[in-house]
Amino acid sequence: MLDGSEVDAGSLADSRLPLALSAGAHELTVHAEMAYSRDGQGLHRAVDPADGETYLYGHLFLDAAPRVFACFDQPDLKAPFQISVRANPEWAVISNGVIEATKADRVDFAVTKPLATYFVTVCAGPYVSVTGEHRGVPLGVHARASLAAALKTHAPDILDVTRGALDYFEDLFGFDYPFGSYDQVFVPEFNAGAMENPGCVTFRDGLLYRGVATSEDIMGRSLTVAHELAHMWCGDLVTMKWWEDLWLNESFAEYLGHAALAHISDSAAPWVHGSISRKTWGYAAERAPSAHPVAASAADTEAALANFDGISYAKGRLSCASWWRPLATRLSQLA
Ligand SMILES: [Zn+2]
Secondary structure (H helix, E strand, C coil): CECCECCCHHHCECCECCCCCCCCCCCECCCCCCCCECCCCEEEEEECCCCCCEEEEEECCCCCHHHCCCCCCCCCCCECCCCEEECCCCCEEEECCCEEEEECCEEEECCCCCECHHHCCEEEECCEEEEEEECCEEEEEEECHHHHHHHHHHHHHHHHHHHHHHHHHHHHHCCCCCCCCEEEEEECCCCCCEECCCCEEEEEHHHCCCCCCCHHHHHHHHHHHHHHHHHCCECCCECCCCHHHHHHHHHHHHHHHHHHHHHHHCCCHHHHHHHHHHHHHHHHHHHCCCCCCCCCCCCCHHHHHHCCCHHHHHHHHHHHHHHHHHHHHHHHHHC
16 A cells, blocks of 8 residues: 555555655555565575475665565665564564564564665574573574584584674774664575674575585685674674665675784684685686776676676775774764
8 A cells, every 4th residue: 555545456566556646745654465485585484305394584785675574675775664574372483683572473573773685684494593692682492303413513603702702893883783682593594694684694504514614614604694793793783875885895795804803813814714715716706707806886786796706705805904994983883
């Protein structure tokens, strides 16, 4: 309903609903039932082949939010979200905000800070959890039930890195972690490495190693954990105006993830790891026909995704040494 009049739902195409609007205030109400996805974009539904259990998680990067809920979908149009979920009462339900109330099969989350649409997520299923706390911030690490043993093995290390990186970033930026609780959910069939949803980061669950993990494996995961936490300040609290500046999010998080881990471990090993495994990713992207400037233009979301590669992360990170400190100062002034 737009200002009390029915909108033709048949005009929905490519997840876009055209609205004829005059200047000024309007009221739009949407009731919609949307399908789960199976390609990792949107509200993904996975069935664990180990035990047949069902797991859901939202992955809305880069422009999949309209596959889940009605929104004006661009990164500089932020709004507070109030999310309620009806699910199996036996399931864990995790989202960006903290849980405010639970009643039978319904979980109500607190209103979030203003979020870009691509940061909204809900994870639901019989996830198992290891919880902790750090100076008033509730921490959670979650995985599907069939990975309970791997979760138990690796969660203490993940929580240690999280605590150390929280201290480092809070000190660096001069203000506290801004999103209440911090959950890290290792989800099945994830099509990226990790996603920085404020307060509810998702990771591919292959990072909970079931066999012997090398020190390089653990280092790589720790860098991802610190990288995602850096995004809580740069990317989430302060977000680019348009997708062409996505590289700035990633280069900054790359640089500060390495800096945080070097600080926590009192070692140069994270920088060495970055030079061996990440820098070569940037070099490979530069040799490809798809090479592009670190800061390229993005006329639309497809162009932004086409330019989202090792250049955005690893080459951009190399340029950060000169400008990250002024940017960090500016961020702390804006927040
Ligand atoms: Zn990132």
